[in-house]
Amino acid sequence: MNLRLHVWRQRNAADSGRFVTYPAADISPDMSFLEMLDVVNEGLIARGEDPIAFDHDCREGICGTCGMMIDGQAHGPRRATTACQLHMRTFHDGDEITIEPWRADSFPVVKDLVVDRTAFDRIVAAGGFITAPTGSAPDGNAIPVPKTSADLAMDAAACIGCGACVAACPNASAMLFTAAKVSHLGLLPQGQPERYARVRRMVSQMDAEGFGTCTNHFECEAACPKSISVRFIARLNRDYLRAVLTGGGEPARVEGGAG
Amino acid sequence: MELRANVPDGPIEKKWDKHRFEMKLVNPANKRKHTIIVVGSGLAGASSAASLAELGYNVKCFCYQDSPRRAHSIAAQGGINAAKNYQNDGDSVFRLFYDTVKGGDYRSREANVYRLAQLSVNIIDQCVAQGVPFAREYGGMLANRSFGGAQVSRTFYARGQTGQQLLLGAYQALERQVGLGKVDMHSRHEMLDLVVVDGRARGIVTRDMVTGEVEPHVGDAVVLATGGYGNVFYLATYAKGANATAIWRAYKRGAAFANPCFTQIHPTCIPVTGEHQSKLTLMSESLRNDGRIWVPRKKGDTRPPPQIPDEERDYYLERQYPSFGNLVPRDVASRAAKRVCDEGRGVGPGGYGVYLDFADAIRRLGESVIGEKYGNLFEMYERITAENPYRVPMRIYPATHYTMGGLWVDYNLMSTIPGLHVIGEANFSDHGANRLGASALMQGLADGYFVVPYTLGHYLASTKLEPVGPDHAAFEEAEAAVAARVEKLLGVHGTRSVDSFHRELGKIMWEHCGMARNEGGLKSALGKIPDLREEFWRDVKVLGENEELNQSLEKAGRVADFLELGELVCLDALERRESCGGHFREEFQTPDGEARRDDERFSHVAAWEYAGEGRPPVRHVEPLGFEYVHPTQRSYK
Numbered sequence: 092m093n094l095r096l097h098v099w100r101q102r103n104a105a106d107s108g109r110f111v112t113y114p115a116a117d118i119s120p121d122m123s124f125l126e127m128l129d130v131v132n133e134g135l136i137a138r139g140e141d142p143i144a145f146d147h148d149c150r151e152g153i154c155g156t157c158g159m160m161i162d163g164q165a166h167g168p169r170r171a172t173t174a175c176q177l178h179m180r181t182f183h184d185g186d187e188i189t190i191e192p193w194r195a196d197s198f199p200v201v202k203d204l205v206v207d208r209t210a211f212d213r214i215v216a217a218g219g220f221i222t223a224p225t226g227s228a229p230d231g232n233a234i235p236v237p238k239t240s241a242d243l244a245m246d247a248a249a250c251i252g253c254g255a256c257v258a259a260c261p262n263a264s265a266m267l268f269t270a271a272k273v274s275h276l277g278l279l280p281q282g283q284p285e286r287y288a289r290v291r292r293m294v295s296q297m298d299a300e301g302f303g304t305c306t307n308h309f310e311c312e313a314a315c316p317k318s319i320s321v322r323f324i325a326r327l328n329r330d331y332l333r334a335v336l337t338g339g340g341e342p343a344r345v346e347g348g349a350g
Numbered sequence: 351m352e353l354r355a356n357v358p359d360g361p362i363e364k365k366w367d368k369h370r371f372e373m374k375l376v377n378p379a380n381k382r383k384h385t386i387i388v389v390g391s392g393l394a395g396a397s398s399a400a401s402l403a404e405l406g407y408n409v410k411c412f413c414y415q416d417s418p419r420r421a422h423s424i425a426a427q428g429g430i431n432a433a434k435n436y437q438n439d440g441d442s443v444f445r446l447f448y449d450t451v452k453g454g455d456y457r458s459r460e461a462n463v464y465r466l467a468q469l470s471v472n473i474i475d476q477c478v479a480q481g482v483p484f485a486r487e488y489g490g491m492l493a494n495r496s497f498g499g500a501q502v503s504r505t506f507y508a509r510g511q512t513g514q515q516l517l518l519g520a521y522q523a524l525e526r527q528v529g530l531g532k533v534d535m536h537s538r539h540e541m542l543d544l545v546v547v548d549g550r551a552r553g554i555v556t557r558d559m560v561t562g563e564v565e566p567h568v569g570d571a572v573v574l575a576t577g578g579y580g581n582v583f584y585l586a587t588y589a590k591g592a593n594a595t596a597i598w599r600a601y602k603r604g605a606a607f608a609n610p611c612f613t614q615i616h617p618t619c620i621p622v623t624g625e626h627q628s629k630l631t632l633m634s635e636s637l638r639n640d641g642r643i644w645v646p647r648k649k650g651d652t653r654p655p656p657q658i659p660d661e662e663r664d665y666y667l668e669r670q671y672p673s674f675g676n677l678v679p680r681d682v683a684s685r686a687a688k689r690v691c692d693e694g695r696g697v698g699p700g701g702y703g704v705y706l707d708f709a710d711a712i713r714r715l716g717e718s719v720i721g722e723k724y725g726n727l728f729e730m731y732e733r734i735t736a737e738n739p740y741r742v743p744m745r746i747y748p749a750t751h752y753t754m755g756g757l758w759v760d761y762n763l764m765s766t767i768p769g770l771h772v773i774g775e776a777n778f779s780d781h782g783a784n785r786l787g788a789s790a791l792m793q794g795l796a797d798g799y800f801v802v803p804y805t806l807g808h809y810l811a812s813t814k815l816e817p818v819g820p821d822h823a824a825f826e827e828a829e830a831a832v833a834a835r836v837e838k839l840l841g842v843h844g845t846r847s848v849d850s851f852h853r854e855l856g857k858i859m860w861e862h863c864g865m866a867r868n869e870g871g872l873k874s875a876l877g878k879i880p881d882l883r884e885e886f887w888r889d890v891k892v893l894g895e896n897e898e899l900n901q902s903l904e905k906a907g908r909v910a911d912f913l914e915l916g917e918l919v920c921l922d923a924l925e926r927r928e929s930c931g932g933h934f935r936e937e938f939q940t941p942d943g944e945a946r947r948d949d950e951r952f953s954h955v956a957a958w959e960y961a962g963e964g965r966p967p968v969r970h971v972e973p974l975g976f977e978y979v980h981p982t983q984r985s986y987k
């Protein structure tokens with residue numbers, strides 16, 4: 092099939108950027124969206140034009156590297172599907188497709204469709220972990236975990252950190268991302284000791300990164316390639332409220348010992 | 351070059367404990383004075399960087415993705431082995447050790463494999479403590495599944511996303527250290543050279559992939575955890591960015607490269623659909639627990655699968671290997687698929703595919719049970735092929751998936767360059783000539799959490815290092831070499847894209863050095879690859895500049911290295927005149943088509959030494975002894 096692409100081109104963070112239109116000819120329905128871009132790029136290279144920069148790595152929907160707005164939708168029209176797993180059979184001959192980077196102040200554009208998502212790493216560094224230094228662990232079966240908790244934790248842990256939730260949110264909020272990690276760890280017995288400190292620190296880092304607030308549009312869940320549920324946001328809010336009200340998670344003051 | 355394995359003496363089950371006691375320790379106050387460079391943030395890199403930082407070392411960690419969480423370990427689906435014997439089905443450290451040595455077709459080092467099996471149990475404990483949401487039984491205990499090459503159920507898993515969850519555990523531990531200021535994380539940085547001072551690894555040179563800046567990084571030791579080199583075949587289950595550059599540069603600086611021809615072809619991948627194909631997608635081997643593999647008995651039978659009655663189907667694995675059936679090791683399953691397709695009995699467009707059928711399992715267990723076990727894999731399959739595997743059998747075909755070869759390391763995981771440690775898939779590892787499923791995750795984490803934190807300390811404690819700075823001549827030389835190479839790539843101004851060279855190399859490799867190899871084919875590949883390389887440097891077209899995000903330039907550097915490495919892989923395959931594991935030489939097979947090892951002449955590791963531009967590399971051997979698992983012809987019948 093033959094398509095027309097309107098692609099956001101931006102040389103670097105300082106450049107203001109613009110849409111450029113390219114034809115995409117002889118596209119097979121079996122190609123993935125990124126393979127279609129590969130074909131377009133081969134054509135650009137042949138003509139001596141700078142190929143379109145886009146992030147990608149695993150191309151199987153798990154690493155979270157790819158991500159772009161396709162016709163105004165994060166990762167494109169197919170539910171629960173990353174851009175790399177979107178196949179061209181979703182489109183029709185003659186379609187015009189608009190392709191843009193994630194748009195969020197906390198995700199500055201690096202080049203074309205590539206953005207900087209290191210803010211997510213900093214949210215995790217602030218508290219998105221269980222402190223369990225290597226070597227300190229008890230036997231794996233010493234702490235039984237109810238299957239329902241493990242399964243629900245896994246639902247939250249399936250987040251691939253792609254940033255689609257932020258890109259889809261009218262406020263560019265990172266609540267779904269943060270809530271998924273808070274819930275994953277907070278649902279497990281191992282995660283209890285740091286539960287309230289974790290939620291405080293992660294939320295405060297999220298705010299410091301300039302992500303917007305959540306006003307319950309729920310576009311994030313619709314855009315999430317892993318269908319992470321917004322119910323985890325409610326869970327975060329509950330934990331956060333309790334942490335703030337009870338001072339939970341504040342480090343206890345260390346008193347000098349008696350000797 | 352001398353290959354000293356440094357295996358401690360004593361009985362195998364005591365070696366690691368004894369060694370741990372005998373190794374020197376770095377006193378806690380001194381750890382703070384050492385900087386360690388860890389290249390890679392996959393299971394091996396992230397676990398080692400976090401563990402070393404926890405011990406007090408200053409760590410600089412590098413990855414080429416925009417976040418360490420995206421390392422290709424994230425894509426591992428099926429599971430991780432551990433000799434917990436939670437199922438009470440007769441598993442033990444010795445059995446895991448035995449299975450791994452046998453599965454590797456007796457081409458691995460016994461002492462290393464034994465240690466790996468011992469540490470496997472600690473890995474599960476560590477990961478559970480970090481909050482890895484492993485699958486559980488209703489009683490709250492950890493669940494297990496079976497994997498190829500084993501008759502016990504010892505594989506731990508987190509749905510079909512085990513690698514993701516293990517990596518996120520390690521990544522979170524790593525980020526915790528980043529937050530504490532103990533790890534300095536450099537993402538979007540590609541290592542382009544290793545710096546050796548007075549014979550010891552003292553640092554690396556990287557290119558900042560956003561600004562193009564070439565930067566020196568000085569340390570007291572370097573750990574490479576940069577993954578496998580399977581993208582030398584172009585089409586593979588690897589991430590698109592996976593590369594051999596770090597290990598190849600280290601090889602050219604003096605690290606021996608062991609068993610490069612030991613590459614693994616995974617039997618269950620989605621078949622190729624056309625020329626545009628950029629990568630191949632794995633369907634986890636765990637599917638072989640419940641899926642039955644078959645092709646029509648008749649050649650060229652194009653009826654849709656439901657119309658082919660049972661007696662006209664050939665469940666060829668169950669027929670040929672009754673005791674392991676669909677769960678034979680990967681190399682055996684892959685070759686069997688190739689054989690039936692070469693006979694003209696393959697299915698799907700192009701005839702290079704076999705069925706993986708769940709109809710019986712769905713009848714027996716119900717769709718919901720199958721959905722719970724494999725739902726996400728089925729969805730992935732449907733997204734790619736537009737076929738519903740609950741209704742029609744999957745079509746699968748083998749694809750390049752893993753590299754057992756890699757930089758040679760001793761028992762301490764140190765390469766032939768003192769101070770350069772290599773862990774995870776990047777080393778030549780514990781898998782011999784064939785890796786069993788669910789064992790790579792185990793090895794990466796054993797190396798990173800539990801081996802290198804000790805052995806690297808021992809190296810530092812027993813070595814006197816002179817202070818060096820980034821102005822040292824060796825750093826300046828390496829930086830200049832990196833900059834010159836970038837300039838050279840940008841200066842060719844040829845006519846062919848980087849991808850077109852990579853594809854062509856991949857075709858040569860797959861055809862002559864893939865599932866079946868022979869002397870004629872390998873010799874022809876050894877003729878073609880240098881020609882292609884020469885054409886690359888004459889005619890490659892890399893647009894843009896260095897001082898920007900330039901994905902063509904990144905790819906060009908990687909492909910340039912694959913064009914050299916590919917030749918070494920073929921050379922190694924040519925020199926290893928036997929069949930073993932994933933290395934199948936057609937000249938060396940049993941009458942029923944199984945791999946025929948030659949223990950008299952090839953019970954060794956082949957480690958190649960770089961001899962300089964234009965000179966043939968030198969082949970060294972490390973003899974392998976088998977005291978505990980006696981080599982026999984592997985049989986899964």
Ligand SMILES: Cc1cc2nc3c(=O)[nH]c(=O)nc-3n(C[C@H](O)[C@H](O)[C@H](O)COP(=O)(O)OP(=O)(O)OC[C@H]3O[C@@H](n4cnc5c(N)ncnc54)[C@H](O)[C@@H]3O)c2cc1C
Nearest residue numbers: 390391392393394414423428429541577774775788790791
């Ligand atoms: C699809 C798939 C499924 C798999 N399933 C399983 C399974 O179920 N069980 C199992 O045991 N194994 C499985 N494997 C194998 C296993 O996942 C890998 O062998 C293992 O994860 C490799 O880990 P690693 O840490 O060595 O390397 P990787 O995870 O590949 O990490 C490499 C790291 O090095 C960095 N890097 C590479 N080159 C450079 C450079 N030049 N400069 C800077 N950084 C660099 C990368 O950025 C990355 O951080 C699977 C593999 C694949 C591809």
Ligand code: FES
Nearest residue numbers: 148150155157175
């Ligand atoms: S490239 Fe990994 S999720 Fe799309």
